Amino acid sequence: MFEKWISIGDIHSNFNNLSKIMRKIEEFPLHKLIFLGDYLEDHGKNLGDVLDTFISIERPAVFLKGNHEEEFLNFYSKYGTDKIKRGKILNYFGIGLDHIDWLKNNLVYSYENDTAFFSHAGIDDRKSLREQTKYDLLNSAFKENLDHITSKFIIQGHIIMGSVKCFGNHWFVDTGCGLGGHLSALVFPELKIISCNN
16 A cells, blocks of 8 residues: 655744644644654754654654755754854754764665655655755755656655745745745645645
8 A cells, every 4th residue: 555645835934834734734644644844944943843843753754855954964064063053053942962863863865665766855856765965855956847867756845835836846835935935745645735724
């Protein structure tokens, strides 16, 4: 039997929108949750609350790494053993060492099941799924049908759309949450779109 899933778009530290979506997806208790990355925003507000929500999830869930998490973890690790600078970073983002450990240990670049391939930024349209690099999965910008690569759905965030959009087998679930838009999710196999503002 195929896996039921819900993919949730980029959150960008918007705990309010995340809370609304989490309430709405309770309607689908058997679906695996697949978060598409970019959980934090540069201002850092509410990141701790977002990560605490993730940590408390009791059903199967996948947490994809976005380019924001990649940049943040690289920035944090740059300070090595400088406890003062690292402490300032933690304070600014309102998180603790437990959150850093969680980010380091729970994020993946892609996830694939029988029906779909998920990554933060989709894929490079010139390569097979197996050939995709970390850079491709975090930064691709291809906005068209991808059925020349695979018959599976390609589900991504990263590129902001006014609403959840589909081009052939290629779905875009980032609707600008935390950047003036709202948070959306795509439910499969129902192909239902959930938004925090409807």
